[in-house]
Amino acid sequence: MTQLSTVLITGASSGIGAVYAERFAQRGHDLVLVARDGARLESLASRLRTEHGVAVDILRADLTQADDIRLVEARLRDDASIGVLINNAGIAQSGSFVEQTGDAIERLITLNTTALARLANAIAPRLAQAGEGSIVNIGSVVGLAPELGMTVYGASKAFVLFLSQGLSLELNPKGVYVQAVLPAATRTEIWERAGIDTNAIPEMMDVNELVDAALGGFDKREPVTIPPLHDDSAWGTLQAARQALLGGIKQSHAAERYRSVGAH
Secondary structure, three states: OOOOOEEEEEOOOOHHHHHHHHHHHHOOOOEEEEEOOHHHHHHHHHHHHHHHOOOEEEEEOOOOOHHHHHHHHHHHHHOOOEEEEEEOOOOOOOOOHHHOOHHHHHHHHHHHHHHHHHHHHHHHHHHHHHOOOEEEEEOOHHHHOHHHOOHHHHHHHHHHHHHHHHHHHHHHHHOOEEEEEOOOOEOOOHHHHOOOOHHHOOOOEOHHHHHHHHHHHHHHOOOEEOOOOOOOHHHHHHHHHHHHHHHOOOOOOOOHHHOOOOOO
């Protein structure tokens, strides 16, 4: 791509997605903005066109709906100008697991995992063939530890991290950069939509600070960016412990501690 590539951003009408749109427009990138709220998208697009002189296309889509996912997939496959995907659309959910409905769980999993993976899958082959481009997946620190609560949401964000790390192993050698961004609580509308009182959360990061930090990791080509983690050596320690655990797995026999089970 000899010129700046177009950036497609999901969940772009507000919050993290809207700030990503602002920042990439400031950098001179044309944009494709995806969200459910067409009016808010058009308002944002109009302002970015005026203030930054970039081309901004809007794609109204509800990524919990299969037909809309396919619409965005087609754009990612067919539009060769799109070289960056910001997989940002997502929802949170309040209440314990036993209080949630099956339909609500399905909607969260569809948006936070299925749509994200399918959109990455739609653009990855083209980027790999071109030997350049980027996929950014917005996860969460909640995906690092089930102890942090929000069981289904956390599980969906653990998927985002695992997928991103696997994609990085596959695609980085082909010239494609994959970044997982793990925010902590960030001041956006996602909390209100989930029915969660933000006053009950003692510390929240400003969304502009979050995106600027994420873009700092993007520019450094970090595979995993955790803006609220102040001691970055802790991430390296966790990764080293995981590799040590994997090294201790011997596939041919069960561990000694289990061998007496059923012996009687």
